[in-house]
Amino acid sequence: MELREHYLALVTPEHADKPKYMAMLRNTFKYTDDIFALAVDLDDKFDVDQAEGAQLDVVSEFVGVNRQVAYDPYAGVSSILNDHLFRTILKAKICQNMWQGDIDELADKWADVLPEYVLGIKDNMDMTMDVYMVGPTEPLLTELLQKGYIVPKPGGVRVNYYASEQALFAYDVDVPGLRGYDLGYWSKDITEYPAFSYEKDELHNRGYDQGYWI
Incomplete structure (x- = not known):
């Protein structure tokens, strides 16, 4: 599971069914996977x-x-x-x-x-x-x-x-x-x-x- 989807899965049911709210979170988190991958890769580099x-x-x-x-x-x-x-x-x-x-x-x-x-x-x-x-x-x-x-x-x-x-x-x-x-x-x-x-x-x-x- 991508890091972004992991965080989105933590949203409580009372907010998870709100399209605009979830769209805002997806846009906010859309760069987290790249940042996380870079952070993990730096250690090896x-x-x-x-x-x-x-x-x-x-x-x-x-x-x-x-x-x-x-x-x-x-x-x-x-x-x-x-x-x-x-x-x-x-x-x-x-x-x-x-x-x-x-x-x-x-x-x-x-x-x-x-x-x-x-x-x-x-x-x-x-x-x-x-x-x-x-x-x-x-x-x-x-x-x-x-x-x-x-x-x-x-x-x-x-x-x-x-x-x-x-x-x-x-x-x-x-x-x-x-x-x-x-x-x-x-x-x-x-x-x-x-x-x-x-x-x-x-x-x-x-x-x-x-x-x-x-």
């Missing part, structure tokens, strides 16, 4: 999971993050994020804003940020921590991870980032994202400096004079 374009930009003003990243992405990719990545950054920032600093809590919130990826965090107990992300690798997404846009970190702590499409190799471990012999793979390191590699010259692996031992 600004939902982080469903918002697009300008709606995401409005949400970002409240969250405190910008669609344009503060660095020049690798290989000439635009610094202005598309909706897919911007939505990820918004969710990550919301997670950071709510995070109380506990690693277990962060792991629980991760499913809301990038559910298709496995996140692993290890506290090395020396003011450093390892963060690994296992899932479909996207160059810009791994850069955003490295630049601190996705996973929050405590102040003064150095983070070593790793990304891989396959589960990472680990001794005596068999959990999502970490597997043992014949199942785990070496990670694609995305630390601050490119790793040294023979005869390679790419984003994370560089040759003599440009690559670093890690």
